Amino acid sequence: MTEQSARKNENSDLIQVKNLVKYYPVRGGVLRRVIAWVKAVDNITFNIKEGETLSLVGESGCGKTTAGHTMLQLIPPTGGSVIFDDIDVFQLERKELKDMRRRMQIVFQDPYASLDPRLPIGESVAEGLKIHGVGNGSERVDKVMAMLKRVGLEDYHANRYPHEFSGGQRQRIGIARALTMEPKFIVLDEPVSALDVSIQAQVLNLLKDLQAEFGLTYLFVAHNLAVVEHISDRVAVMYLGKIAEMAPRDDLFAKPIHPYTQALMSAIPIPDPTIKRERIILKGDVPSPLNPPSGCRFHPRCPFAQEDCAVDEPVLRELSPEHTVACHYAEDFLD
Amino acid sequence: MAAITDTTNSEDKKDYRSNSLARLTLRRIIRQRSAVIGGTILGLLILVAIFAPVLAPYDPEEVLIGKEDIKKRSSPCIHLLGCPEDQPQHILGVDGNVRDVFSRVIFGTRVSLFIGFSTVGFAIVIGTFLGAVGGYAGGWLDNLIMRFMDVLLAFPSFLLAIAIVSVLGRGLQNALLAIGIVTIPVYARVVRASVLSVKEQEYVSASLALGGSHFHILFTRILPNAIPPLIVQGTLGIATAILDAAALSFLGLGAQPPTPEWGTMLGSERNQVFTAPHLVFFPGLAIMITVLSFNLLGDGLRDAIDPRLKQ
Ligand SMILES: Nc1ncnc2c1ncn2[C@@H]1O[C@H](COP(=O)(O)OP(=O)(O)O)[C@@H](O)[C@H]1O
Ligand code: SF4
Ligand SMILES: [Mg+2]
Numbered sequence: 045m046t047e048q049s050a051r052k053n054e055n056s057d058l059i060q061v062k063n064l065v066k067y068y069p070v071r072g073g074v075l076r077r078v079i080a081w082v083k084a085v086d087n088i089t090f091n092i093k094e095g096e097t098l099s100l101v102g103e104s105g106c107g108k109t110t111a112g113h114t115m116l117q118l119i120p121p122t123g124g125s126v127i128f129d130d131i132d133v134f135q136l137e138r139k140e141l142k143d144m145r146r147r148m149q150i151v152f153q154d155p156y157a158s159l160d161p162r163l164p165i166g167e168s169v170a171e172g173l174k175i176h177g178v179g180n181g182s183e184r185v186d187k188v189m190a191m192l193k194r195v196g197l198e199d200y201h202a203n204r205y206p207h208e209f210s211g212g213q214r215q216r217i218g219i220a221r222a223l224t225m226e227p228k229f230i231v232l233d234e235p236v237s238a239l240d241v242s243i244q245a246q247v248l249n250l251l252k253d254l255q256a257e258f259g260l261t262y263l264f265v266a267h268n269l270a271v272v273e274h275i276s277d278r279v280a281v282m283y284l285g286k287i288a289e290m291a292p293r294d295d296l297f298a299k300p301i302h303p304y305t306q307a308l309m310s311a312i313p314i315p316d317p318t319i320k321r322e323r324i325i326l327k328g329d330v331p332s333p334l335n336p337p338s339g340c341r342f343h344p345r346c347p348f349a350q351e352d353c354a355v356d357e358p359v360l361r362e363l364s365p366e367h368t369v370a371c372h373y374a375e376d377f378l379d
Numbered sequence: 380m381a382a383i384t385d386t387t388n389s390e391d392k393k394d395y396r397s398n399s400l401a402r403l404t405l406r407r408i409i410r411q412r413s414a415v416i417g418g419t420i421l422g423l424l425i426l427v428a429i430f431a432p433v434l435a436p437y438d439p440e441e442v443l444i445g446k447e448d449i450k451k452r453s454s455p456c457i458h459l460l461g462c463p464e465d466q467p468q469h470i471l472g473v474d475g476n477v478r479d480v481f482s483r484v485i486f487g488t489r490v491s492l493f494i495g496f497s498t499v500g501f502a503i504v505i506g507t508f509l510g511a512v513g514g515y516a517g518g519w520l521d522n523l524i525m526r527f528m529d530v531l532l533a534f535p536s537f538l539l540a541i542a543i544v545s546v547l548g549r550g551l552q553n554a555l556l557a558i559g560i561v562t563i564p565v566y567a568r569v570v571r572a573s574v575l576s577v578k579e580q581e582y583v584s585a586s587l588a589l590g591g592s593h594f595h596i597l598f599t600r601i602l603p604n605a606i607p608p609l610i611v612q613g614t615l616g617i618a619t620a621i622l623d624a625a626a627l628s629f630l631g632l633g634a635q636p637p638t639p640e641w642g643t644m645l646g647s648e649r650n651q652v653f654t655a656p657h658l659v660f661f662p663g664l665a666i667m668i669t670v671l672s673f674n675l676l677g678d679g680l681r682d683a684i685d686p687r688l689k690q
Contacts, residue, residue, distance in 0.1 A: 076522065118584050145590040158581040162603055168582070172589035218585075225589065 058094040065123035066114045084110040086285035097262040099272035102282035108265045112231040149222035150231040155214035159206040166202025169221045191220040212243035229261045270312045284341040291367040301369045407683040414679020420672035428488040435482035439639040443477045451477045452655040472657045483639035490640045494624040495617035501559035506566025514574030528564035536561040544632045554633035569612045573605030607684045614677035618670040
C-alpha cells in the first residue's frame with residue numbers, strides 16, 4: 045500500500061463512514077418478489093480516528109450488527125461509502141478486497157456460533173493465515189500458539205474443540221483469530237454481551253491491553269451504555285437505523301442530550317445509593333425498522349415529543365465541539 | 380486469570396481424546412439401540428454379500444435339471460431336520476427353473492446392496508451439488524434449481540421411475556438410473572436446508588471476514604457441517620431405493636431373469652404363493668430384513684445426531 049504515505053494529510057481519521065445505508069429485502073408471494081424493505085441502517089455517518097475506540101450503542105435490533113457487517117463488506121451495502129485509509133472499501137476488486145480483509149477484522153457477538161464446531165480451535169485461529177498463505181505449516185502453528193497465549197489461553201488448547209470451552213474462552217479465541225491477521229481496525233460486535241459480568245471485565249481489559257499493544261482502532265458495539273463507559277473514547281447512540289447522538293465519552297456521560305440517550309443513561313444502575321437519578325421508562329417497544337415512524341423515529345416513545353416531531357425528521361446538529369444530536373429540541377435539554 | 384482455568388489440564392491427553400467430536404458422536408450413536416441393531420444386521424448382510432460364493436452351495440443361476448434328481452419348485456429339504464439323506468439338500472427349496480433358492484437369496488444380497496448404495500450415491504452426489512449451489516448462491520439460480528426439484532417431487536417417485544424406465548428401456552441399469560434420478564430432489568432439499576442454516580452461522584461470516592473465497596467457504600465451512608442430516612437421509616433412502624428397485628424388478632422392469640434379484644424372484648413366482656409359498660416367502664423376508672436394517676440405522680443416526688427430534 046503505497047498510498048499510505050500520502051495519507052495522514054489533513055486528518056487522522058482511519059475510517060470514514062459516509063451515508064451508509066443497508067436495507068434488507070422482504071420477499072413475499074409465490075414469485076418471492078420484494079414487497080418491502082427492512083431499513084436496518086438508514087444513512088449513518090461517522091469517523092473513527094486512528095487508535096480510537098468508537099462505541100456504537102443502541103437497543104437490540106437497531107442495526108448495529110448490520111452497520112458493522114456492512115462496513116466490512118460481509119453483506120453488500122445498499123448505499124454510502126466506507127473510506128479506510130483513503131481507500132473506498134466498497135469499490136475494491138475481489139483481490140484488493142481480500143488484501144483489505146487483513147487490515148479490518150471482526151469479533152462476533154455469539155461466542156457459540158462464531159467458531160466452527162468441527163474444527164479444533166487452533167485450526168480456526170489459523171484459518172486466516174492459511175487463506176492468505178502466510179508462512180508454512182510450522183510457522184503458522186507457532187503464530188497461532190503465540191496468539192493463543194497472548195489472549196490468555198494455553199498452547200495445548202489448540203487441539204481442542206469449541207464445545208470444550210467457556211463463553212469467555214471462546215471470545216478470546218475469536219479475538220485471537222482476528223489478531224492473527226495483524227489488522228489495524230477491529231469491529232467488536234457485542235464481544236461481552238453473552239458473558240457473565242465477572243468475565244466481561246476480564247475480556248474488556250484484554251481488549252484494552254491489545255489495543256495499546258498493537259495500536260488497534262475499535263468500533264465497539266454494545267446494547268447498553270454501562271459496558272462502553274470504560275472502553276470508549278467516543279460514543280454514538282443509535283436508534284432504529286439512525287444515529288441519535290454522538291459525543292466524546294466524558295461529554296456524553298456528563299450531559300446526555302437526546303431524550304433516548306437520557307433514557308439509556310437512566311437505565312444504568314448507580315452503585316452509590318445516595319445519588320438519586322430519575323429512571324426514564326420508555327413506553328412501548330422499539331418499532332419495526334420495516335415501517336419506521338415518520339419524522340423523528342423516536343417520537344412515539346419520546347416523553348418530550350411535540351406535534352412537529354411526527355412530521356419533520358431531525359438532522360444531526362453539532363451543539364458543542366464534536367457533540368452532535370438529532371433532536372429538534374436539543375437546546376431545551378442543555379439545562 | 381481465573382476465567383481461563385478450566386476442568387482440563389495439559390497432561391490429560393486421554394481425556395482430550397475422549398472428548399473429541401468424533402468420539403462424542405460415536406458414543407451418542409452407540410447409545411441409540413436401534414442404530415446398533417440396524418448397524419449389526421447391516422454388517423452381517425455386508426458379510427453375506429462379500430462371502431456369497433463361500434456361503435452359497437450352488438451357482439445362483441445354475442439350472443439343476445438333469446444334474447440332480449429333483450422336481451421344480453420342490454420344498455426345502457434339510458437333512459438335519461429329517462429330510463431323507465438320498466434327496467439333495469436345498470435349504471430353501473428350488474424354484475420354477477430348478478435353481479437353488481438359498482444360493483439365489485444369498486447372491487441377491489449383493490445385488491440389493493449394490494442397488495441401494497449406487498442409486499443413493501448417485502442421487503447424493505448430484506443432489507448435494509444442486510442443493511449446495513442453490514442454497515449458497517440464492518436468488519434466481521436457487522429458484523431455478525428448486526422449482527425443477529419441486530416438479531420432480533410433484534410426481535409420485537415410483538410412477539416417475541416407471542416412466543423413466545419405459546423411456547430408457549427395461550433392465551437393472553436403467554432401473555438404477557431411474558431410481559437415482561427420482562430421489563435427487565430429496566437430497567437437494569436436505570442439503571439446501573442445512574446450507575441455508577449453516578450459511579447464517581457466524582463462523583461462516585468469520586471465514587468471509589478473513590478473506591475466504593466462496594469456494595473455500597462452501598467446501599470447508601458449510602458442506603462439512605451440512606453432512607450429518609445427509610447421512611441420515613441417505614441411510615433411510617437406501618431402504619427406499621432397495622424397495623423401489625425390488626418393485627420395479629417385480630414388475631419386470633428392473634433386473635431381468637436369471638439375475639438373482641429378490642424382486643425378480645418374487646415376480647416370477649408370484650402365481651405360486653399358495654402352491655409353493657417358500658418361493659415368495661424367503662426373498663420377501665430378505666427384502667424386509669435389509670430394508671429394516673437401513674431404517675433402524677437411519678432412525679438411530681437421526682436421534683443420535685439431533686437428540687431434539689426425540690421426545
Ligand atoms: N439478514 C436479514 N434479513 C432481514 N432482516 C434482517 C437481517 N438481519 C437483520 N435484520 C433486521 O435488521 C434489523 C437490525 O438488525 P441488527 O443489525 O442485527 O441489529 P442489532 O445488531 O442492533 O441488534 C433488525 O430489525 C433485524 O430484524
Ligand atoms: S425530535 Fe422530538 S421526538 Fe425526537 S427526540 Fe427530539 S423531542 Fe423527542
Ligand atoms: Mg447485533
